[in-house]
Amino acid sequence: MDHTLPADFQPSAEELVSLQKLAHEYATYSRDAVGLGHVFGGLLVFLLLWLLKRDSLAPWEGFLLGLTPLSWIIGKEYLRANYYQFSGRVTQPPRRWHNLILGILAGLIASGTAATLLAYRLNQPFSWKLALNTTVCIVLFFPMPFLTWRYFRAPYEFVTGVFLFSLSAFLLSGNLQIATRFANASGIAAGLVALVMVLAGYVEHMRFLKLRRKVRALKEEA
Amino acid sequence: MRADIENYMSLDRIVHEPARLVILTLLAEADAMEFRFLEKVSGFTKGNLSGHISKLEQAGYVEVVKFFRGKLPATSLKITAQGRKALKQYRRQLNEAFRHKPTFLTAVKRRFHPMSS
Numbered sequence: 001m002d003h004t005l006p007a008d009f010q011p012s013a014e015e016l017v018s019l020q021k022l023a024h025e026y027a028t029y030s031r032d033a034v035g036l037g038h039v040f041g042g043l044l045v046f047l048l049l050w051l052l053k054r055d056s057l058a059p060w061e062g063f064l065l066g067l068t069p070l071s072w073i074i075g076k077e078y079l080r081a082n083y084y085q086f087s088g089r090v091t092q093p094p095r096r097w098h099n100l101i102l103g104i105l106a107g108l109i110a111s112g113t114a115a116t117l118l119a120y121r122l123n124q125p126f127s128w129k130l131a132l133n134t135t136v137c138i139v140l141f142f143p144m145p146f147l148t149w150r151y152f153r154a155p156y157e158f159v160t161g162v163f164l165f166s167l168s169a170f171l172l173s174g175n176l177q178i179a180t181r182f183a184n185a186s187g188i189a190a191g192l193v194a195l196v197m198v199l200a201g202y203v204e205h206m207r208f209l210k211l212r213r214k215v216r217a218l219k220e221e222a
Numbered sequence: 223m224r225a226d227i228e229n230y231m232s233l234d235r236i237v238h239e240p241a242r243l244v245i246l247t248l249l250a251e252a253d254a255m256e257f258r259f260l261e262k263v264s265g266f267t268k269g270n271l272s273g274h275i276s277k278l279e280q281a282g283y284v285e286v287v288k289f290f291r292g293k294l295p296a297t298s299l300k301i302t303a304q305g306r307k308a309l310k311q312y313r314r315q316l317n318e319a320f321r322h323k324p325t326f327l328t329a330v331k332r333r334f335h336p337m338s339s
Binding site: 020215 | 256262
């Protein structure tokens with residue numbers, strides 16, 4: 001095996017710093033930067049908010065809308081693995097805030113579940129349909145901490161992901177009215193985050209195109 | 223002056239080698255890095271890179287994980303806590319070795335008694 005390098009190989013401090021920056025930037029596309037995935041997520045929020053403004057949604061339409069956040073996750077993860085990390089996987093170190101958010105989210109879901117069950121027991125006369133809807137809705141909220149841990153790694157992704165999957169839980173469990181109320185109540189905040197997300201995604205994508213040119217130039221140099 | 227030389231002589235030879243310095247510097251920027259990326263960005267040949275990674279692994283500075291993506295074999299590299307510490311210490315030692323600038327007094331002394339310093 002040849003272990004020798006060219007005799008004149010001596011990386012300068014500038015070269016080292018520039019390689020370091022390049023590796024750091026490339027690694028951000030494993031976690032913080034999602035580029036077109038952010039753009040897609042933001043546009044999906046706008047689409048859902050617009051569609052839920054209409055009062056005449058059939059239950060099957062609601063069910064189909066409830067499935068759309070899954071397409072976002074599949075799409076953005078595909079882009080992350082096959083497009084943005086085009087030259088091998090380089091992962092960014094995990095963020096401390098992520099674990100904190102995970103804990104808070106799990107606590108919120110547990111207390112939300114308890115509060116819903118209590119309110120249901122105290123206020124509602126028993127109905128099989130309502131009991132089924134409530135149970136399905138609660139069960140659909142359970143994977144949220146896992147989704148956050150595995151897929152909502154960037155800050156915008158987290159806000160939009162929780163919004164979209166909450167909406168999805170209401171829609172898939174047949175609670176169309178609650179979904180519409182939820183969308184109306186949090187529409188402005190979610191819309192603003194979605195707007196920032198679309199812009200941030202576009203900037204990240206442009207930055208990525210530059211980065212890709214740099215990596216390809218390095219490869220050709222070698 | 224003597225202390226500076228001693229400091230310079232005690233540099234970690236594993237880290238001091240230019241190719242290994244590049245590898246460790248790049249690995250320090252990520253949680254884990256695939257061999258493929260390192261190869262493309264550093265411009266080293268596969269054999270060259272493997273040799274240096276083996277040395278870093280033996281020193282306990284790098285952790286190597288081999289896995290399959292589908293049917294294709296892949297290698298992921300991770301800098302260890304010991305590796306990070308060694309790189310940090312290397313940088314500190316090198317900075318210290320080049321830190322000293324001649325003061326006005328030592329510059330005057332050198333001008334009139336070149337052999338004294």
